[in-house]
Ligand SMILES: Nc1ncnc2c1ncn2[C@@H]1O[C@H](COP(=O)(O)OP(=O)(O)OP(=O)(O)O)[C@@H](O)[C@H]1O
């Protein structure tokens with residue numbers, strides 16, 4: 399189970415998508431991709447169309463209960479919902495995608511969050527690899543108490559402030575004793591000598607460094623053209639740097 403964390407806009411979703419590609423190319427899949435960000439966009443990075451989200455299903459189930467509609471085959475509310483979540487897993491190209499989505503209306507995010515956590519854990523048992531793209535910030539870490547993440551990729555932008563946020567995330571993870579197997583920092587979008595300097599800053603903070611992913615103009619072009627990052631050309635510097643980092647982490 400690989401999860402992403404980091405400040406907003408640092409590249410979590412991009413790195414999640416490229417990590418999924420790495421696993422599909424270099425390991426034996428399938429991969430369960432979980433978009434646990436309420437402002438879903440992992441699907442775009444992967445080039446997959448989303449037809450439903452866990453948040454929406456929950457609203458629909460609640461509406462059904464409120465309106466007193468008959469449930470098929472006398473299923474309990476829980477059973478019906480279980481079934482619907484299984485149905486909401488989007489299957490494409492060796493990747494199964496589960497999207498949390500945003501609860502419609504005045505719904506509480508916590509509910510959709512709890513549900514996605516429960517189903518991630520449940521579904522995780524049947525997949526060799528699970529990659530969870532999280533929302534920015536640290537809240538999801540304190541909420542996520544049930545499952546064990548084997549590898550946490552903390553993504554920072556190429557700024558000292560970014561590395562400081564990574565340090566806080568690292569400390570929070572230690573404090574919360576989340577049972578995370580390994581956690582490393584990835585400094586994304588570096589250019590020239592900045593990377594080496596920031597790496598030094600991170601080392602001084604006692605962070606374990608996975609490596610640097612350089613600024614990649616192809617990502618920028620793909621973004622502009624609305625092409626999925628998942629489909630970056632094989633010679634992309636970001637893709638190759640991330641692959642080298644993941645190689646060094648020796649993911650079984
Ligand atoms: N190595 C890179 N080189 C160039 N552009 C990049 C690189 N990594 C990410 N980007 C660009 O940076 C922007 C933010 O990336 P991304 O959406 O992956 O960040 P995020 O951390 O998931 O953001 P959020 O916190 O909003 O979920 C995107 O436009 C993406 O194309």
Ligand SMILES: [Mg+2]
Pocket residue numbers: 410411412435439531532
């Ligand atoms: Mg994101």
